Amino acid sequence: MKLKVIALVTLLFVGTSMTVRVANAADNELTAKEKKEGWRLLFDGKSLQGWRSYRKPDGPKQGWVVESGILKCVAGAHGGDIITVDKYNDYELQWDWMIPAKANNGIKYLVTEERPTAPGQEYQMIDDAIVADSPKQSTAAFYDVIAPDMKKPLKPVGEWNHSRLVIQGNHVEHWLNGKNVLTYELGSPEVMTAVAASKFKKSAGFGEKIQGYIMLTEHHDEASYRNIKIRELTAQK
Secondary structure, eight states: HHHHHHHHHHHHHHHHHHHHHSOOOOOOOOOOHHHTTOOSSSSOOOTTTEEEESSSOOOOSSSSSTTTTTTOOOTSOOOOOOEEEBBSSSSEEEEEEEEEOOOOEEEEEEESSSSSSSSSSEEEEEEEGTTTTTTGGSSTSBBTTBBOOOEEEEEOTSSHHHHHHHEETTEEEEEETTTTEEEEEEEOOOHHHHHHTTTTSSSTTTTTTOOOOEEEOOOSSSSEEEEEEEEOOOOOO
């Protein structure tokens, strides 16, 4: 009887494990459900296909590498910022990221190559220990403009975090590890007042809705990415 029970438990465990593997795609892959929902990968886990250097027609010659399914910004290699080949308007973006201690990086969105400075809004990713007194410059902030919820579920440096960005019409949401930590409206009086009090106050059009690229910034520090995926949305009326 004991042998039968052990065999049954083992079979159930194996079956459950197989179900989990089927339901959850491997890194840099999409599940059947995600494909049906309209998701597509922005990073294939193998190359920089779909990305190019900011204000350049081709990709970086140095500073960005793909290793074991991870897209890495190499510290001190001066690879420059990279942007998506395509522009986006209304969408949901998700990605996993990891940085070492004292590192600083970010993802910018609604990016334009026409503005001389401040190409786009930034979802900040940083070791919060180095900006402890500057909430507007902490992880998941609308960098230097609006601080996130400081009770955010940020994981320690050296561990993977999961971020999500939603842009629909003028509505923007910053998510971190499953929690909505910042919501704002592009072009609203509150946002434009905050922009006027920031380092971007002289950048015309900053903080307003445009169709633009997505940018992975290069701040001379190491940053690792995987599972970068996007699905386009219908603008809210």
